[in-house]
Structure formats: structure tokens, C-alpha cells
Amino acid sequence: MKTILLHGDYTQASYERLQKFIKVAKKRGWEIQRINSNKSLSLPEALTSAALFANNRLFVLEDVRSIKKQELEWLAKKSVKIEGNLVIYHGGFLPQTILKFLPKDTKIEEFKLPRLIFAFLDSFSPKNSKKALKLFHQVSEKEPVEFIFALLSRHLRDLYWVKVDAEGLNYPSWRISKLKKQAKFFSESLLKEIISDLAEADIKAKTSKASLKDSLDFLIITKLE
Incomplete structure (x- = not known):
């Protein structure tokens, strides 16, 4: 076989x-x-x-x-x-x-994720909207926005969990350390707010009330300013 x-x-x-x-x-x-x-x-x-x-x-x-x-x-x-x-x-x-x-x-x-996607996820933090927006546009030229959205949602979830309960994440130590470093730039309330906004953007996209790409653009500009 x-x-x-x-x-x-x-x-x-x-x-x-x-x-x-x-x-x-x-x-x-x-x-x-x-x-x-x-x-x-x-x-x-x-x-x-x-x-x-x-x-x-x-x-x-x-x-x-x-x-x-x-x-x-x-x-x-x-x-x-x-x-x-x-x-x-x-x-x-x-x-x-x-x-x-x-x-x-x-x-x-x-199959490994392209480095550009990792660069975008790593850039997603407060006071870094310009770089994050630029990388998002570069990634979206090659990858479906829905795929990027799913990765970002999972990444934000991980950032939240590493902030409130790092021991509950079943990841390698290097991964936990990297998440902790990025999570320090966020407050717990801001992470909750962004995760909620992502959920709302998902619903609007599925009900044709808003473009997922436009929603992510707006989120990056307003939440990472």
C-alpha cells in the first residue's frame, strides 16, 4: 500500500x-x-x-x-x-x-505557514497599527481573508489564555514564552474587546452586512492605534 x-x-x-x-x-x-x-x-x-x-x-x-x-x-x-x-x-x-x-x-x-503570516500575527499589538495593517494587506494578497481571520482569532485566543492561565495551554515552552512576551502589550480587557469585535465581524461577514477585510482593517486601525 x-x-x-x-x-x-x-x-x-x-x-x-x-x-x-x-x-x-x-x-x-x-x-x-x-x-x-x-x-x-x-x-x-x-x-x-x-x-x-x-x-x-x-x-x-x-x-x-x-x-x-x-x-x-x-x-x-x-x-x-x-x-x-x-x-x-x-x-x-x-x-x-x-x-x-x-x-x-x-x-x-x-505544510508550514508562510513567514509573512507569522510576521503579521507577531506584529498585532497596540501602538503598532501601521506595521500590522501593512502586513495584513500583504498577506491578504496571497491568502484568503477568511483563512487569515481564523488564524488571527486563534492567536488572540491564545494571547488571552496565556495572560489569564498560561499553565492551561498545552504548548511547548518556547511557544508559551513567545505568547507571554506579546501578551504583555495588551490589557486583559483589550484582548476581550478585540475577541468580541472579531466575533461580531464574523457574524456580519456571514450575514453579508460587512466585508471581513474591511472589518479587519477597521479593527487594526482603531484597536492598535
């Missing part, structure tokens, strides 16, 4: 890659089987239940963390004897504790 892993924090790109695999498989007339959609079957059962014509079938696994350790060990040992193609998709970086159980010949495609 040919196994491919798609993972990384650049979920926009990794998901598009997954859809490309599915599109090509459909074009070839292959059957698509999503393993997680059938909770009644274990991973071994799902991969071996259709041995006939399995080479013309694409298996898609989108929740590898739900797979038991014993099943992953089975996959590593038996994959060479199984016909078919398996694409494992994970919206984030898989830890080494899971990677080590994948078949040795697994093709790993890693």
Missing part, C-alpha cells in the same frame, strides 16, 4: 492538496473510502474488507489521533502486503509519538 501523510499548520494548503488527491482519484474512476466515516470498522478491517480491486481505491484517514496504537503498529507491519492507496490528513503537525508508527516508506508532505 502506498501511504501519504499530509500535515502541518498551513491547513489551507494541506486541505487543498487532499482535495486534489480525491479529485484525481475520482477522475480515474477509483472508489473513495473515508475510514473515519465508518466507526464500526477498525483500521485493519477498513483496509482489508475490500481486497478485491483495492488497488483502484483511495482510502482517506482524517482523524489519525482516534486510531489505536495497536492499529497503527499493524499498519506499519502489514502495509506492504495491502493493495491500495492511503492518504492520512491532519490539520496540524503530528507528534513524533504518532509519526514513528507510520510505515517506513510513508511519503510525508509537510
Whole structure:
């Protein structure tokens, strides 16, 4: 069995890659089987239940963390004897504790967020509206505004939590330290206010009452002045 892993924090790109695999498989007339959609079957059962014509079938696994350790060990040992193609998709970086159980010949495609996006997120702080706005416009020329919005919302949530309960964040120490450094520029009330504004902007965009890009422009100008 040919196994491919798609993972990384650049979920926009990794998901598009997954859809490309599915599109090509459909074009070839292959059957698509999503393993997680059938909770009644274990991973071994799902991969071996259709041995006939399995080479013309694409298996898609989108929740590898739900797979038991014993099943992953089975996959590593038996994959060479199984016909078919398996694409494992994970919206984030898989830890080494899971990677080590994948078949040795697994093709790993890693998707990392562009540095410009990190630069924008790092620039998002009070008294820095000019730089943040410039970087936002640069990023939005290459990435969907909805994707940027989702990343910013998650980042602001992390800044808030590191300020009120740093121990509750399950991040590496270097990540916690970096968040703490940026969070110092915000008051707790300002972070709450910005998070609330982001939620309101999301609702307005979904109800076609305001452009998401315009809302982010306004938020950066008024909250980071």
C-alpha cells in the first residue's frame, strides 16, 4: 500500500492538496473510502474488507489521533502486503509519538505557514497599527481573508489564555514564552474587546452586512492605534 501523510499548520494548503488527491482519484474512476466515516470498522478491517480491486481505491484517514496504537503498529507491519492507496490528513503537525508508527516508506508532505503570516500575527499589538495593517494587506494578497481571520482569532485566543492561565495551554515552552512576551502589550480587557469585535465581524461577514477585510482593517486601525 502506498501511504501519504499530509500535515502541518498551513491547513489551507494541506486541505487543498487532499482535495486534489480525491479529485484525481475520482477522475480515474477509483472508489473513495473515508475510514473515519465508518466507526464500526477498525483500521485493519477498513483496509482489508475490500481486497478485491483495492488497488483502484483511495482510502482517506482524517482523524489519525482516534486510531489505536495497536492499529497503527499493524499498519506499519502489514502495509506492504495491502493493495491500495492511503492518504492520512491532519490539520496540524503530528507528534513524533504518532509519526514513528507510520510505515517506513510513508511519503510525508509537510505544510508550514508562510513567514509573512507569522510576521503579521507577531506584529498585532497596540501602538503598532501601521506595521500590522501593512502586513495584513500583504498577506491578504496571497491568502484568503477568511483563512487569515481564523488564524488571527486563534492567536488572540491564545494571547488571552496565556495572560489569564498560561499553565492551561498545552504548548511547548518556547511557544508559551513567545505568547507571554506579546501578551504583555495588551490589557486583559483589550484582548476581550478585540475577541468580541472579531466575533461580531464574523457574524456580519456571514450575514453579508460587512466585508471581513474591511472589518479587519477597521479593527487594526482603531484597536492598535
